[in-house]
Amino acid sequence: MISIKSILEEISKHKKILIGANLVAILSTMLTIPVPLLIPLLIDEIILGKGGTITHTIDHYLTIGSPEYYILTVLLITLFLKAISLLLNLLHIRLFTKISKEVTYVIRKQLLNHLQTVSMSEYDMLGSGAVSAKVITDVDTVDKFVASSVGEIVVELLTLISISLVILYLNWQLALVILFLNPLVMSFYLHVFRKVAKIKKKENKAIEIFQNSLTESLELYNQIRVQNREAYFLNDIDNKAKEIRDRGYQFGLKSEMALEFSRMLIMYSHDIFRSMGILMVLLGLLTIGKMLAIFAYAWIIMRPVDKLMNFM
Missing domain, CATH: 1.10.287 (Helix Hairpins)
Known part of the structure; x- marks a missing residue:
């Protein structure tokens, strides 16, 4: 019998791809989470003249001494992190799509093999329409569930936890x-x-x-x-x-x-x-820079919460 448990067991058979996809998701989240924090903190460190981790780190590697170069450096770092994160997300989608297609193929094969053992009276009672609906429509639903829901749930859950920790640290x-x-x-x-x-x-x-x-x-x-x-x-x-x-x-x-x-x-x-x-x-x-950073995180956290709500 095909159930949620059997689907998850079928997914778990692709351990290498699954582990790789989850590692990619973790790395993507680690690169994405600091991004909303970088530019807002420059307000405290440059405009308000308080100094801080960002400017001190840049000074450690580069001798700049100009606010314009600090801003340009942070902007380039932000764009670079977002670009790498996008590539990792695309790789994550590709891996989970591969798993979903393999799982749906196995399910369709099981259903077609099961037809050989079904009696004609049972088949007549179900009807060809019901059988085709299960083989086509229901399996397509499973495909979307594995590719989108199961694939995204890892990323969104990691994002939610990471953002929560950052906000707790800030205030x-x-x-x-x-x-x-x-x-x-x-x-x-x-x-x-x-x-x-x-x-x-x-x-x-x-x-x-x-x-x-x-x-x-x-x-x-x-x-x-x-x-x-x-x-x-x-x-x-x-x-x-x-x-x-x-x-x-x-x-x-x-x-x-x-x-x-x-x-x-x-x-x-x-x-x-x-x-x-x-x-x-x-x-x-609270400083103005940290407030703006928290506002940015508060907006970003809506996506994982919304995704988790739809998944549940």
């Missing part, structure tokens, strides 16, 4: 605010999504019934025309198509409403976050 009070509010939003979304998932199951069932009826009607269409019953069969298929429309409308509407409302809550939490950051600068508890 633990602000970090606790954003790290406390985002899980609340996620828990709300998951609660709503469990209800929406039931509607999605009904939609998938309606599609399977429609496909089965359509396939069987087309296979027997000559006999149906001879008996002048095409109007009855086409009307029956039309009713099933309307059911798909209604189920799809319910799922699309409710899922989008839940997702948009969750995103709005995230934006609210970030507004609170930014307001507290400005207040801390006013009270002298």
Whole structure:
């Protein structure tokens, strides 16, 4: 039987590619995380004249002494890190796409081999439409799950953890605010999504019934025309198509409403976050450069949170 467990077991068979993809993801995350911190800290070190790690590190390797060259050097480093990170992300996508295609091929092969052991009575009960739906549509869903969800979940989880650690280092009070509010939003979304998932199951069932009826009607269409019953069969298929429309409308509407409302809550939490950051600068508890860096991280953290919400 094909299940989530069997799919994960099949993925685990590609250990070398899997380990390589995860190492690439870790390296990409390590290169990406410092980027939003570099330019904002120059405000404290150059404009406010406080000095710091960035200018001292540049002075250790290069004798510059000019603010313009500090800015240019940091800009070039930022562009270089982003370019390397992009190449690593493309390599990561390539590796996981290779795994997903191998896994879906094995699943299709198992399904086709299983057809040899299925009795004719069981096959007639399922219908050719249901069988083709499982071999084509359902396996394509697994393909997307492995390539996108499983592939991205590692990167997004690493990004979320890394950003959380950086924000905690910069200012633990602000970090606790954003790290406390985002899980609340996620828990709300998951609660709503469990209800929406039931509607999605009904939609998938309606599609399977429609496909089965359509396939069987087309296979027997000559006999149906001879008996002048095409109007009855086409009307029956039309009713099933309307059911798909209604189920799809319910799922699309409710899922989008839940997702948009969750995103709005995230934006609210970030507004609170930014307001507290400005207040801390006013009270002298945070520098302007660190505040801008935290704001940048607060915006970047939305992507992994959003991806994790969709995955769950």
